[in-house]
Amino acid sequence: MSKKTANLDDPIIELNERIKKLQDNPKQDDILTEIKELEEQKKSLLKKIYSNLSPYDIIQISRHHLRPPVSDYISFMVDDFIELHGDRSFGDDKAIITGIGKFGNQRAMIIGHQKGKTTKERIIYNFGMPNPEGYRKALHKMRLAEKFHLPVVTLIDTPGANPDIGAEERGQAHAIAVNIAEMSRLRTPIICIVIGEGGSGGALGIGVGDRFLILEYAYCSVISPEGCAAILWKSKDNAEDAANALKLTAKDLYEMGIVDEVIPEPLGAAHNSPKEMANTLKKNYYPLP
Amino acid sequence: MPDGLWIRCEGCKSLVYKKKVEEKFFVCPECNFHFRISAAERIKIMLDADSFDEYWKEMSPVDPLNFKDRISYKDRVASEKKKTGLNEAATAGKGTIEGKEVMIVVTDPSFIMGSMGSVVGEKVTRAAEMALEQKLPIIIASGSGGGARMHEGAFSLMQMAKTSFILSRLHQAGLLFVSILTDPTLGGVMASYASQADIIVGEPGALVGFAGPRVIRETIKKTLPKGFQTTEFMLEHGFIDMIVERGKIKHELSKILEYCDANHSS
Numbered sequence: 001m002s003k004k005t006a007n008l009d010d011p012i013i014e015l016n017e018r019i020k021k022l023q024d025n026p027k028q029d030d031i032l033t034e035i036k037e038l039e040e041q042k043k044s045l046l047k048k049i050y051s052n053l054s055p056y057d058i059i060q061i062s063r064h065h066l067r068p069p070v071s072d073y074i075s076f077m078v079d080d081f082i083e084l085h086g087d088r089s090f091g092d093d094k095a096i097i098t099g100i101g102k103f104g105n106q107r108a109m110i111i112g113h114q115k116g117k118t119t120k121e122r123i124i125y126n127f128g129m130p131n132p133e134g135y136r137k138a139l140h141k142m143r144l145a146e147k148f149h150l151p152v153v154t155l156i157d158t159p160g161a162n163p164d165i166g167a168e169e170r171g172q173a174h175a176i177a178v179n180i181a182e183m184s185r186l187r188t189p190i191i192c193i194v195i196g197e198g199g200s201g202g203a204l205g206i207g208v209g210d211r212f213l214i215l216e217y218a219y220c221s222v223i224s225p226e227g228c229a230a231i232l233w234k235s236k237d238n239a240e241d242a243a244n245a246l247k248l249t250a251k252d253l254y255e256m257g258i259v260d261e262v263i264p265e266p267l268g269a270a271h272n273s274p275k276e277m278a279n280t281l282k283k284n285y286y287p288l289p
Numbered sequence: 290m291p292d293g294l295w296i297r298c299e300g301c302k303s304l305v306y307k308k309k310v311e312e313k314f315f316v317c318p319e320c321n322f323h324f325r326i327s328a329a330e331r332i333k334i335m336l337d338a339d340s341f342d343e344y345w346k347e348m349s350p351v352d353p354l355n356f357k358d359r360i361s362y363k364d365r366v367a368s369e370k371k372k373t374g375l376n377e378a379a380t381a382g383k384g385t386i387e388g389k390e391v392m393i394v395v396t397d398p399s400f401i402m403g404s405m406g407s408v409v410g411e412k413v414t415r416a417a418e419m420a421l422e423q424k425l426p427i428i429i430a431s432g433s434g435g436g437a438r439m440h441e442g443a444f445s446l447m448q449m450a451k452t453s454f455i456l457s458r459l460h461q462a463g464l465l466f467v468s469i470l471t472d473p474t475l476g477g478v479m480a481s482y483a484s485q486a487d488i489i490v491g492e493p494g495a496l497v498g499f500a501g502p503r504v505i506r507e508t509i510k511k512t513l514p515k516g517f518q519t520t521e522f523m524l525e526h527g528f529i530d531m532i533v534e535r536g537k538i539k540h541e542l543s544k545i546l547e548y549c550d551a552n553h554s555s
Contacts, residue, residue: 082541088528089527091525092526137527
């Protein structure tokens, strides 16, 4: 891992701390001016950092611990959300959230990967890696959406489907396969937005629809760069090389015609202004075209 | 609900002021324990005031098997009628929830454990038929610990098929069915209509499942895990969509009715 990518945000964090310290002081003209100067400094620094990102930098941003998870988008964009649980056959997978709510006056079924914000949440949500019952829950709710003519919005953010023994025993591959087939058949509009990690089949299991969009600093890949490096370079140390080779950034995907559109992120990426990001999504990409 | 100013909560065993419990929709103010309530109370809680029109009220069970256990089925029905003031476990009709029209069926566990005989099956079927004709959603709140009623033998068993048939027609017609599971709902009711809804809602802490806990315990000769067969257990295992407290049920149903409106144009 390059040193640069690991500490991408460090200078910004430092600036933020300085600004915050000043803001705690009583309001004086010279302090206000200093804050303003620091804000300008921060802006130009952000511009500089974010105009020169490598694919692996983008991977780091898409995985940033402060990057808004699906639950943030739901609370910022959706009114009167009712979460619906359960696949009706094995369990309620917490790595996928499903429910109905309103975007303004428009009703919709919302389905997304759950990553969580705290360590405790991340463990509960299995780091956004769904089990077969998660995909089956999503399918069950998408069928409900079809019945009641609700459009489906899926928010994708997963490193991949859960690779463990139980998932294999319960048919992980089959669950994803059925979803892909059903999502291409369902008689209701489906809009898919990659908001963070678009990890392979785990992403596609809720990622086939009429529109396939991606945020500027999200990625979508057939395999994680680390996984690819381990297999083809025989070493995880080559993750950066793999990230370059895989052409997995939003820009690359758009140029290759894989995604319909790249949704711009606020300066300094979604984690710098989660609300602004959610507003962009809500305003420009909903209701459905 | 026992008589007296104060009652002992079955959940936390503390003495609670009965009026407080009633004000909270028969929920313990100390521990959130949901007391069992009558069909009439449940309808009052779920529907808009004075909006309920009851149908098929006079329908009352017959005794096709001439069944007798310790007492005859005829005598049992007579005493249950006297005890509850009901003609059967199910109450069915039409009403509104925050202005939205629905068909509704509620089974009352105080009438032969809310079990499903020919009359309960028939009322569910007729309500579903009416929903189909009038293009209305249907809500069925089950408190049917007795499952399919033993006293009417195979006639009860076949109500599972009859109710499932009409509800699958309702599904094909694109109409909404919401099932509410209250304490207790087991056996043939859980294995038919109560599990077939578009959205399944549980009351907190209700006993739900297929075989009753006593039967399971006696069969496997083991103590059952804590929380086994509760609505929380069912949520964890993927069989229900949500758990809603009684005080919030009306508004949550209203939202579901709005979101899953078959006649909505968008």
